[in-house]
Amino acid sequence: MFSKILLATDGSEHASRAAEKAATIALSNSDSKVTMIYVIDVSTSKSDVLSAGSKEKLEENRKRKLQNAEEILTENNVEYEVHILRGEPGPTIVKYANENQYDLVVIGSRGLNSFQEMVLGSVSHKVAKRANSPVMIVK
Numbered sequence: 001m002f003s004k005i006l007l008a009t010d011g012s013e014h015a016s017r018a019a020e021k022a023a024t025i026a027l028s029n030s031d032s033k034v035t036m037i038y039v040i041d042v043s044t045s046k047s048d049v050l051s052a053g054s055k056e057k058l059e060e061n062r063k064r065k066l067q068n069a070e071e072i073l074t075e076n077n078v079e080y081e082v083h084i085l086r087g088e089p090g091p092t093i094v095k096y097a098n099e100n101q102y103d104l105v106v107i108g109s110r111g112l113n114s115f116q117e118m119v120l121g122s123v124s125h126k127v128a129k130r131a132n133s134p135v136m137i138v139k
Helices: 013-027 045-052 055-075 089-100 114-120 123-130
Strands: 004-008 033-041 080-087 104-108 135-138
Touching (some): 004 089, 013 033, 013 055, 013 104, 013 135, 033 055, 033 089, 055 080, 080 089, 089 104, 089 123, 104 123, 123 135
Parallel strands (some): 004 033, 004 104
């Protein structure tokens, strides 16, 4: 049923559970492929660079955020690819999902910055409202 699955991840615990759910769904269809995206938030990227200290350390930190989700997909023998995008997470995920016509978008209910989500509205809520395809929000 779902052969083209988009998994939005940020390295959070909820994102790991979303990866597990995406893997389970992908395994139900032998033609399924998961595209995992990580959005570098342009509003925080400057502070990320300053706190990392070097470009290499920054890249290592970003790869670490993807590592758990990649391990989950690999352990389940799910075919996947990774894309790193830049922008505001909610609109960037929606734009990517809509432009590439995914069968399903899977996203965690909360990311790494729960305070910001409470103030500005969660990324998952924005994606659910604006994506053209079905969205699964995983707790």
